[in-house]
Amino acid sequence: MRIDMVKVNENYQKLPGSYLFSTIARKVNAYSEANPDKKMIRLGIGDVTQPLAPAIIEAMHKAVDEMACAETFHGYAPDLGYEFLRSAIVKNDYLARNCDIAVDEIFVSDGAKSDSGNIQEIFAKNNRIAVCDPVYPVYVDSNVMAGRTGTYDAVSETWSDVIYMPCTMENDFVPEFPRETPDLIYLCLPNNPTGTTITKDALQGWVDYANRCKAVIIYDAAYEAYISEKEVAHSIYECEGARTCAIELKSFSKNAGFTGVRLGYAVVPKDLKCGDVSLNAMWARRHGTKFNGAPYIVQRAGEAVYSEEGKAQLKEQVAYYMRNAAVIKNGLTEAGYTVFGGVNAPYIWLKTPEGMTSWAFFDYLLERANVVGTPGAGFGPSGEGYFRLTAFGAYENTIAALERIRKLGL
Amino acid sequence: MRIDMVKVNENYQKLPGSYLFSTIARKVNAYSEANPDKKMIRLGIGDVTQPLAPAIIEAMHKAVDEMACAETFHGYAPDLGYEFLRSAIVKNDYLARNCDIAVDEIFVSDGAKSDSGNIQEIFAKNNRIAVCDPVYPVYVDSNVMAGRTGTYDAVSETWSDVIYMPCTMENDFVPEFPRETPDLIYLCLPNNPTGTTITKDALQGWVDYANRCKAVIIYDAAYEAYISEKEVAHSIYECEGARTCAIELKSFSKNAGFTGVRLGYAVVPKDLKCGDVSLNAMWARRHGTKFNGAPYIVQRAGEAVYSEEGKAQLKEQVAYYMRNAAVIKNGLTEAGYTVFGGVNAPYIWLKTPEGMTSWAFFDYLLERANVVGTPGAGFGPSGEGYFRLTAFGAYENTIAALERIRKLGL
Numbered sequence: 001m002r003i004d005m006v007k008v009n010e011n012y013q014k015l016p017g018s019y020l021f022s023t024i025a026r027k028v029n030a031y032s033e034a035n036p037d038k039k040m041i042r043l044g045i046g047d048v049t050q051p052l053a054p055a056i057i058e059a060m061h062k063a064v065d066e067m068a069c070a071e072t073f074h075g076y077a078p079d080l081g082y083e084f085l086r087s088a089i090v091k092n093d094y095l096a097r098n099c100d101i102a103v104d105e106i107f108v109s110d111g112a113k114s115d116s117g118n119i120q121e122i123f124a125k126n127n128r129i130a131v132c133d134p135v136y137p138v139y140v141d142s143n144v145m146a147g148r149t150g151t152y153d154a155v156s157e158t159w160s161d162v163i164y165m166p167c168t169m170e171n172d173f174v175p176e177f178p179r180e181t182p183d184l185i186y187l188c189l190p191n192n193p194t195g196t197t198i199t200k201d202a203l204q205g206w207v208d209y210a211n212r213c214k215a216v217i218i219y220d221a222a223y224e225a226y227i228s229e230k231e232v233a234h235s236i237y238e239c240e241g242a243r244t245c246a247i248e249l250k251s252f253s254k255n256a257g258f259t260g261v262r263l264g265y266a267v268v269p270k271d272l273k274c275g276d277v278s279l280n281a282m283w284a285r286r287h288g289t290k291f292n293g294a295p296y297i298v299q300r301a302g303e304a305v306y307s308e309e310g311k312a313q314l315k316e317q318v319a320y321y322m323r324n325a326a327v328i329k330n331g332l333t334e335a336g337y338t339v340f341g342g343v344n345a346p347y348i349w350l351k352t353p354e355g356m357t358s359w360a361f362f363d364y365l366l367e368r369a370n371v372v373g374t375p376g377a378g379f380g381p382s383g384e385g386y387f388r389l390t391a392f393g394a395y396e397n398t399i400a401a402l403e404r405i406r407k408l409g410l
Numbered sequence: 411m412r413i414d415m416v417k418v419n420e421n422y423q424k425l426p427g428s429y430l431f432s433t434i435a436r437k438v439n440a441y442s443e444a445n446p447d448k449k450m451i452r453l454g455i456g457d458v459t460q461p462l463a464p465a466i467i468e469a470m471h472k473a474v475d476e477m478a479c480a481e482t483f484h485g486y487a488p489d490l491g492y493e494f495l496r497s498a499i500v501k502n503d504y505l506a507r508n509c510d511i512a513v514d515e516i517f518v519s520d521g522a523k524s525d526s527g528n529i530q531e532i533f534a535k536n537n538r539i540a541v542c543d544p545v546y547p548v549y550v551d552s553n554v555m556a557g558r559t560g561t562y563d564a565v566s567e568t569w570s571d572v573i574y575m576p577c578t579m580e581n582d583f584v585p586e587f588p589r590e591t592p593d594l595i596y597l598c599l600p601n602n603p604t605g606t607t608i609t610k611d612a613l614q615g616w617v618d619y620a621n622r623c624k625a626v627i628i629y630d631a632a633y634e635a636y637i638s639e640k641e642v643a644h645s646i647y648e649c650e651g652a653r654t655c656a657i658e659l660k661s662f663s664k665n666a667g668f669t670g671v672r673l674g675y676a677v678v679p680k681d682l683k684c685g686d687v688s689l690n691a692m693w694a695r696r697h698g699t700k701f702n703g704a705p706y707i708v709q710r711a712g713e714a715v716y717s718e719e720g721k722a723q724l725k726e727q728v729a730y731y732m733r734n735a736a737v738i739k740n741g742l743t744e745a746g747y748t749v750f751g752g753v754n755a756p757y758i759w760l761k762t763p764e765g766m767t768s769w770a771f772f773d774y775l776l777e778r779a780n781v782v783g784t785p786g787a788g789f790g791p792s793g794e795g796y797f798r799l800t801a802f803g804a805y806e807n808t809i810a811a812l813e814r815i816r817k818l819g820l
Binding site (some may be wrong): 004005006007008009010012013015020022045047048049050051052054057060061064067068069070073074075076077079110111113114116118121122124125126127137138142143145168181184185213214215216235242257259260261262274275277279282285286288289290292293294295296297298394 | 414415417418419420422423425429431433434455457458459460461462466467470471474475477478479480483484485486487489521522523527528530531533534535536537547548551554555591593594623624625626667669670671672684685687695696698699700701702703704705706707708714728731806
């Protein structure tokens, strides 16, 4: 018998603690169980609360009925998504904005979280990644699992091989070109968690930079539907030259309430190449080998997002959440907090009170106001001293949460 | 400006050709477009044709209605799946068979293809994999992408670092313990594509072998519902000691017709460890970081699979397909073919006519009988000289296909 045995991916052991939102869920559950009488208001994870729009519900019922009948039953979906959905995406999200994107550059998936986690697989291990700090934890964590991030320093809470681009009130939350040249640049704009974004001109600067240094931008546009300002781009392909340097990830979770429905897509332009290797072909191969398509019913639901009724209903839904954003932003400002975001995104980013870390403020709000938010430090070291509240709650709960926070004083 | 640029995962470039079923789809589409008058019968990919059972349709409609109302709306699912589904799985698929599996050892996913492709991620790159030959292509391809398979030899169509376990008529399709010791052993039983399987006693031998050499078995039980013989195990956990050496992957695609619905699960026992590292904890971390749960509606559909009505209806559905299997098996046998499988699995594995490769037979059947099957060589070098037909067609089409094949003569 050999002493040798199966070996695990040791990169997993390098990950400090658990996934941020799992940790929060555990803390909240423990508090709720110990205090069953307290009514919690959850403005923590970015989960939506409003029901699916009627046009979407109707499309789903119709699709379920199709699955009940041999003549209209749908088995395996086409690898990269149904043509009806990919066409609707191209027409509405790209051609309508004069972005030159073709149907075979759209890859339908089960959500932007999967895409953000999986996209790094098509790149070599020795690429250097750059991320905004703070940012959605999946970018870094998935690269840790792949062994691309070097060693972790518990004091600074940073990885030796990750390039951090701090986004704080000191630089108006606008990432600056890093001193070291990155290979993969993750940009989430409008940003999660800060709720801030950059102008189209500034984004053009990033596209030019990436083309200049032959890097690829992974552009997470999950919050695009919340953009209200004219000078902000809805897609990176509004910028000249983005087809040769950018992959765009889109979600249906936030614009259409699909967090529990699961649908997203990635755009990988055919002009995006490393030498003569097409990233579009690589991603197609990844999809074909390790994924089997989003459910037919869900893809029909996605199509309904682009119907005239769907668009009108979802415009109202986005407005509902942005009214919450205004409630939080104004309420906190009146209470004396320093507040950012909430204009082009459903997130409010606040400075924690003097001398209170972001996890301390998490506990404070949880225990004293029974309001759940997300500690900024969970999104990266530059998130320390900040705290995220989401506008995705019910209106009444949002009002009530702000009332409780105001009562606490500052 | 640097000369250096972003680098791709070069393992992808090692993959010969495209994913098997994508290649077949392209060939069939090309033939259909050139011959629009021909009525094709598809017994190629393992896609089902019968509609979803009434109990499942009812559950889905109900779940869609819940999503239409704020009080019953469901956002993000729990990372690892809803408790209602995980409990139903444990009760019906494990406790009912005296298998000791707990709810927190079940990981609900969007399907067994994703799980089969992703599971290798939690293991180190320097593990040696062993696969049955022929077998479902995803096991090898996903390990190629991860850089675990060495170099490809185009003549033998094998990878230098993969241990192949030939399953041919010469050994009654029963894999033998390999000479070199593997770290990860992929077993798909009942087997895709051969439609054959092994007895519970033989499987116990594999469990003992894996425990002895400290290897992990990835046990793909996607076709479990088609087992008709008493001496065949429905789960690897029916074997003693499997909790310390086996991960089981299950699909709802074949037992419940979910190919276009997308649902599966993985079982990772807490006793499965490498040193003191828990694979259960690693897979939980992978799920939490790179996946966001299967849709609520789909998980409710999965729950209905285990209802009394659902079970009765699906028993009939499985019987429907197994009647097709008998039609194919008997028809081919009468036509003079040598035929395997079709007793514990919905696949028929036939010897191609003397002097005809499996791709030549594919073209022959496509062009002369307008019947689509799958060439054995696509599943591995030992699949050469064999051909797969599936029992998942409509009964009438299956009868018609066999009529056409019989007319061709042998």
